[in-house]
Amino acid sequence: MSSALQxxxxxxLVYLGVSLIACWALNLQIGVTGVxxxxxxxxxxxxxxxxxxxxxGPDTSNGGFxxxxxxxxxxxxxxxxxxAGVGALASAGLGSIGLRRxxxxxxxxxxxxxxxxxxxxxxxVTGLVNGAAGLSLVPQPLSANVGLSPLDYQxxxxxxxxxxxxxxxxxxxxxxxxxxxxxxxxxxxxxxAAEALGYNVYRLRLMVVVIGGALAAxxxxxxxxxxxxxxxxxxxxxxxxxxxxxxxxxxxxxxxGVALGALIVPVALNxxxxxxxxxxxxxxxxxxxxxxxxxxxLVFLYFRPQGIIPxxxxxxxxxxxxxxxxxxxxxxARVRLGR
Amino acid sequence: MDRLVGAFGFGLVTASILAIAAVAxxxxxxxxxxxxxxxxxxxxxxxxxxxxxxxxxxxxxxxxVVGAVxxxxxxxxxxxxxxxxxVRRGTALWGMVIVTIAVALIMQNTLLGLAGPHNFTxxxxxxxxxxxxxxxxTSLQLEIIGVAIVAMLTLHMxxxxxxxxxxxxxxxxxxxxxxxxxxxxxxxIDLVWIISGALCGIAGVTLVMNTVSFTASTGSDFLVxxxxxxxxxxVGAPYGAMLGALLVGVTSEVAAVYVNASLKNVxxxxxxxxxxxxxxxxxxxxxxxxxxxxx
Numbered sequence: 077m078s079s080a081l082q083x084x085x086x087x088x089l090v091y092l093g094v095s096l097i098a099c100w101a102l103n104l105q106i107g108v109t110g111v112x113x114x115x116x117x118x119x120x121x122x123x124x125x126x127x128x129x130x131x132x133g134p135d136t137s138n139g140g141f142x143x144x145x146x147x148x149x150x151x152x153x154x155x156x157x158x159x160a161g162v163g164a165l166a167s168a169g170l171g172s173i174g175l176r177r178x179x180x181x182x183x184x185x186x187x188x189x190x191x192x193x194x195x196x197x198x199x200x201v202t203g204l205v206n207g208a209a210g211l212s213l214v215p216q217p218l219s220a221n222v223g224l225s226p227l228d229y230q231x232x233x234x235x236x237x238x239x240x241x242x243x244x245x246x247x248x249x250x251x252x253x254x255x256x257x258x259x260x261x262x263x264x265x266x267x268x269a270a271e272a273l274g275y276n277v278y279r280l281r282l283m284v285v286v287i288g289g290a291l292a293a294x295x296x297x298x299x300x301x302x303x304x305x306x307x308x309x310x311x312x313x314x315x316x317x318x319x320x321x322x323x324x325x326x327x328x329x330x331x332x333g334v335a336l337g338a339l340i341v342p343v344a345l346n347x348x349x350x351x352x353x354x355x356x357x358x359x360x361x362x363x364x365x366x367x368x369x370x371x372x373x374l375v376f377l378y379f380r381p382q383g384i385i386p387x388x389x390x391x392x393x394x395x396x397x398x399x400x401x402x403x404x405x406x407x408x409a410r411v412r413l414g415r
Numbered sequence: 416m417d418r419l420v421g422a423f424g425f426g427l428v429t430a431s432i433l434a435i436a437a438v439a440x441x442x443x444x445x446x447x448x449x450x451x452x453x454x455x456x457x458x459x460x461x462x463x464x465x466x467x468x469x470x471x472x473x474x475x476x477x478x479x480v481v482g483a484v485x486x487x488x489x490x491x492x493x494x495x496x497x498x499x500x501x502v503r504r505g506t507a508l509w510g511m512v513i514v515t516i517a518v519a520l521i522m523q524n525t526l527l528g529l530a531g532p533h534n535f536t537x538x539x540x541x542x543x544x545x546x547x548x549x550x551x552x553t554s555l556q557l558e559i560i561g562v563a564i565v566a567m568l569t570l571h572m573x574x575x576x577x578x579x580x581x582x583x584x585x586x587x588x589x590x591x592x593x594x595x596x597x598x599x600x601x602x603x604i605d606l607v608w609i610i611s612g613a614l615c616g617i618a619g620v621t622l623v624m625n626t627v628s629f630t631a632s633t634g635s636d637f638l639v640x641x642x643x644x645x646x647x648x649x650v651g652a653p654y655g656a657m658l659g660a661l662l663v664g665v666t667s668e669v670a671a672v673y674v675n676a677s678l679k680n681v682x683x684x685x686x687x688x689x690x691x692x693x694x695x696x697x698x699x700x701x702x703x704x705x706x707x708x709x710x
Contacts, residue, residue, distance in 0.1 A: 112509040114516070173688055177695045180509045181450050182650070185642050186691065188452070192639050193684040200677040317520060320513065363528035370520035374497070377514060378504065 079227055086230035088343065093237030094299045095322065095342040097244045099334045101291035102319045107328030107387070108252055109284045110264030112180060114316055115170070115187035116292060118194045121311035122166050123159035123293025124300035125198075128211045130155035131301065138213055142206045152217035156297045163293025164286050171285035175278055180267075183281075191313040199308045210307015217301050233302055240298055244291055248331060251287070260284060261329075314366065318342050321369045325376050327383030336384060345369065420549035422672035423665060428556045430664025431563030432621050436637070437644040437656040438570060439614035443490075445651035446587045446607045448508070449498055452515040454641065456522035457493075457612065458619030459634030461486045463526060465620040466535045466629075475539055479562070479620045486616020491608040493518065519635065527631040536628040559621050566614060567657060573610075574653065583607060587651065639680050640667065643687040649697025658698055662686065 077085070098120060105111045133149035135142055150158070174186035199208045216229065217236075224232055251257055262270040263280050271277050300306045318341055326337020345368065349361050376383065436458065443451050464485045465478030473481075501514050542553040552560075574580035585593040586603045594600045622637060623629045640663055648659025663683045670682035690697065 110509065112512060114512075173691050176691075178691075180507075181512045182646070184509055184512045185450065185452075185646070186687075189639050189642050189684055189687065192636075193681055196678065196680055200675065314520065317516060320516075324513070359532050360528045363524040366524035367521050367528070370517040370524070373513060373517040374521075377506065377510065377517075378501065381506075381510075 082227060083230060086227075086234050088347065089234045090230075090237050090299075090302050091346075092339065092343050093234075093241050094295045095319070095338040096241050096335055097291055097295040097298070098319050099322045099326070099338040099342075100244055100248045100331055101288040101295070102316075103323045103328060103331065103334040104248055104251065104260075104291075105284050105288045106320065107323055107330070107334065108257065108264065109260040109281060110180065110267075111175070111281050111284060112184035113187050113285060113288065114184050114320075115189075115191035115194070115313070116288070116319060117311045117313060117316040118191045119163045119167055119289040119292035120296035120299075121194070121198070121306070122296070123163045124296035124306045124310070125205045125211070126159040126162045126293065127155040127297030128214045128300045128306055129205070130158055131214050131217070132211065142209075142211060142213075143203050144205050144211060145203065152301075155217075155301070156294060159293040159297035160290040163296075164290040167289025168282065168286045171282045171289075175281045175285065188313065191316065195308050195311070195313060206307075208308055210305060210309070211300075212305035212307075214300055214304045214306070216304065237298060237302075240294065244294070245331065248291075252331065317369060317373070318345075321373050323383075324373055324381075325383055327385040327387060329387030330383065330385050333383050333385030333387075341369070341372075417549055418672055419669065421551055422669045424550040424552050424556075425671075426665030426668035428552070428559055428625055428664075429668050430661045431560045432618055432625060433640055433644050433664045434657050434660035435563050435566050435614050435621065436618035436641045437648065437660045438567065438653050439611040439618065440641050441645045441648070441650055441653055441656040442607060442611045442614075444645075445653070446583055447494070447498075447604050449494075449502070449511050450508075450515065451498075452512065452638065453493070453519040453522060454615060455634035455636070455638035456519045456526075457486055457489055457615050457634070458622065458637065459526060459629065459631060460489065460522065461616035461619035462623045462629050462633065463530065463535065465623065466537060469537050475537055475620070475624055478537075479617060479624075482616040482620035483613040484616070486619065487609045487613040490612025490615060491605060494604070494608045523631055523635060530631065532630065534628045534630055535623075537623055539624065539627065555624060559625055562617065562621060566617060570610075570614075570653065579603070579606060636680075640664075640683045643683040646687055647690045647697060652697065655698050 098116075102113065102116050105113045105116070129144050129146050130148050130150045132138075132142075132144070132147055134147040135144050137147070137149075170187070170190055174183050174190070178186065198205055201207070205211060216233070218232075219229055222229070222232060252260070259270065259275050260280055262273070262275065263277050267277055270280075296306075296311075319338075322337035322341035323334050324337070325341060326335065327333025345365060349365055352361070355361065436454070440451070440454050443449060443454070461482035465475070465482040468478045468481055469475055497518060498511070498514065501511060506514065539555065542555040544551060544553050545557065572580075574584060582593065582598045582603050583606075585596065585598055586600055590600055593603075619634060622633070626633075644659035644663040645656050646659070647662055648655030648657065650656075663686060666686050667679040667683045671679040674682070
């Protein structure tokens with residue numbers, strides 16, 4: 077492979093890793109528990125900003141051309157972990173207000189409005205995270221210590237990303253396969269029945285919002301440490317719908333399906349327009365990309381709501397033990413989004 | 416003090432436009448049970464149709480009427496061609512939210528792709544300025560307030576005193592029971608989309624009459640305050656939405672003068688959070704409890 081191609085492929089792999097973590101986290105909320113978190117991108121953004129300001133150092137560094145709060149220069153894994161903590165705290169705060177006594181579609185609206193407002197605040201309060209210009213020149217983690225050539229560093233980061241993805245996958249898998257995962261699906265499939273069986277529906281929802289928020293923050297932190305810049309344009313509220321489309325198309329509720337979705341939607345759909353010639357007016361191709369995402373969501377929700385790889389349905393043996401099996405194509409098209 | 420009164424005047428204008436939009440939004444939800452997040456995009460579409468007419472030489476008032484008709488036709492078609500299909504398919508409530516969002520994405524970006532990322536401006540003849548009791552409002556702003564009052568009164572009369580209004584209220588509180596009483600629910604739902612769509616169109620055109628220029632995302636930006644007003648007032652309650660619009664409109668305009676104009680939506684959201692904390696059913700909340708919106 078030529079080094080240019082290697083650069084491109086390794087960058088793409090890092091993006092894939094970010095999408096994987098984000099899609100699994102969103103799937104835990106939407107696919108498994110049925111919490112339609114339309115403000116998901118905010119928590120990714122929060123993680124990215126946290127990691128950025130904790131890596132950049134005080135805002136007098138770099139000639140003081142950026143203005144932000146809480147600047148510090150912490151060694152590598154710390155900004156990532158801090159991002160997870162901030163993501164968890166923020167989602168706990170918003171979740172405890174938005175999830176508490178509202179019906180599921182209202183919860184979705186509160187999250188959506190929160191996402192739009194968060195962009196407003198980050199853009200217009202310039203002292204917070206450098207306003208509309210955003211943060212840049214975030215140093216890459218360990219780049220001074222490992223002493224690799226830029227290309228080797230790319231592959232080093234791909235390795236870091238792979239480790240993060242593996243940890244995220246094991247965590248999510250553990251959650252969804254455990255008895256706790258079954259109670260989450262009970263909340264999704266029949267809220268009232270779950271409540272009647274003694275589950276605290278609000279607490280379970282809040283839990284996945286917090287775990288998902290922390291993971292989203294980690295994905296954002298990993299992204300910003302790699303690309304080095306982050307601004308309001310990176311997390312416009314519509315970006316949530318890219319991950320949402322990935323979850324629906326891949327197979328909501330199924331972590332493998334969602335991984336396929338993460339490959340198809342955020343990676344392929346973002347990269348493909350680079351290879352087709354620009355046509356129409358300025359911004360036409362980009363606008364059409366969003367139209368394609370919207371149409372894909374509608375088509376899948378109507379014709380194949382269970383996604384490409386549907387959720388495995390648990391089968392129970394005689395002793396009441398759970399046997400995991402592919403539901404496969406034989407399962408009648410069950411309306412995944414129906415109760 | 417003068418600033419406060421002046422800001423209150425702007426707040427009244429914003430609240431008028433917001434009231435038209437929030438009432439229509441809440442009516443759609445209350446009767447059809449669909450949270451239509453493509454509402455803002457329909458507003459933009461109507462504003463754009465109004466712009467095309469206005470650019471061709473028509474007055475803004477003709478644009479307003481055509482915008483209302485376009486909103487009515489488009490909303491009814493949207494329900495018949497897309498939303499109703501998913502409802503029949505048994506898509507759950509939050510699944511419908513995803514459907515309306517997908518429609519919003521498609522509409523906004525189609526408009527963006529076809530019309531381009533420009534600022535579109537209405538040509539409006541210069542208005543005379545009126546001053547009374549510290550309020551400074553242009554004749555156009557007074558006319559916008561007038562349009563809102565007429566629209567709200569008409570809607571009130573219709574809901575209260577006509578058979579259709581009665582049928583609507585019945586369908587809102589219990590669709591199955593309403594149907595078994597001989598109310599043609601699907602006809603009522605069609606009419607709701609037509610009426611709320613017309614209000615949506617009026618809101619879209621008056622919004623731009625007030626701010627003069629707009630882009631492809633103007634409607635979806637405004638949706639934030641619409642949602643805030645609707646939830647503050649108690650979603651599904653038209654009179655609550657009017658009250659919510661007044662509160663949110665005045666709060667955000669006063670904050671715009673005293674704090675920072677670009678942060679006025681943030682104050683609308685803060686108001687929403689406070690209401691969610693202390694009275695999640697909204698100010699007029701019985702309708703929401705009955706529909707299981709709040710537990």
